[in-house]
Amino acid sequence: MRRFFFAAALVASMFGVAACGGDSYGGSSPSGPSDTPPPAGAITINVVRENGNQSFSPNPGTVPPGQTVVWHNVDTTTHRVVLNDGKLDTGNLAPGAFSEAMTLGASGPYHCSIHPDMVGTLVNQ
Numbered sequence: 001m002r003r004f005f006f007a008a009a010l011v012a013s014m015f016g017v018a019a020c021g022g023d024s025y026g027g028s029s030p031s032g033p034s035d036t037p038p039p040a041g042a043i044t045i046n047v048v049r050e051n052g053n054q055s056f057s058p059n060p061g062t063v064p065p066g067q068t069v070v071w072h073n074v075d076t077t078t079h080r081v082v083l084n085d086g087k088l089d090t091g092n093l094a095p096g097a098f099s100e101a102m103t104l105g106a107s108g109p110y111h112c113s114i115h116p117d118m119v120g121t122l123v124n125q
């Protein structure tokens, strides 16, 4: 009776940590998540102003799975977009700032954590 022992050595060397720290000097722009325009193809939702369900445009915003979305604060006041279920948070968006490009696996209602009456909806199609 022979027994064969198969030693399967699985080497998981997939730890690719890409540290892309882009420190820029000499800039005097106000601090914010990002002042740079969103990547091509990203869906942009404008943060218009504090105005109930008219605060965001377009609203509802349609974001297909895998698509990236950014919020652009076109108001003169700081806003902060959060998904009601907590799965997304742009951080404070200064006037004129874009949020980071976010890939959504979620949809649903969101609001501004600074002005809770600012409400919008993401539709995941």
Ligand SMILES: [Cu+2]
Pocket (backbone or CB within 6 Å): 050, 078, 079, 080, 112, 113, 114, 115, 118
């Ligand atoms: Cu706000």
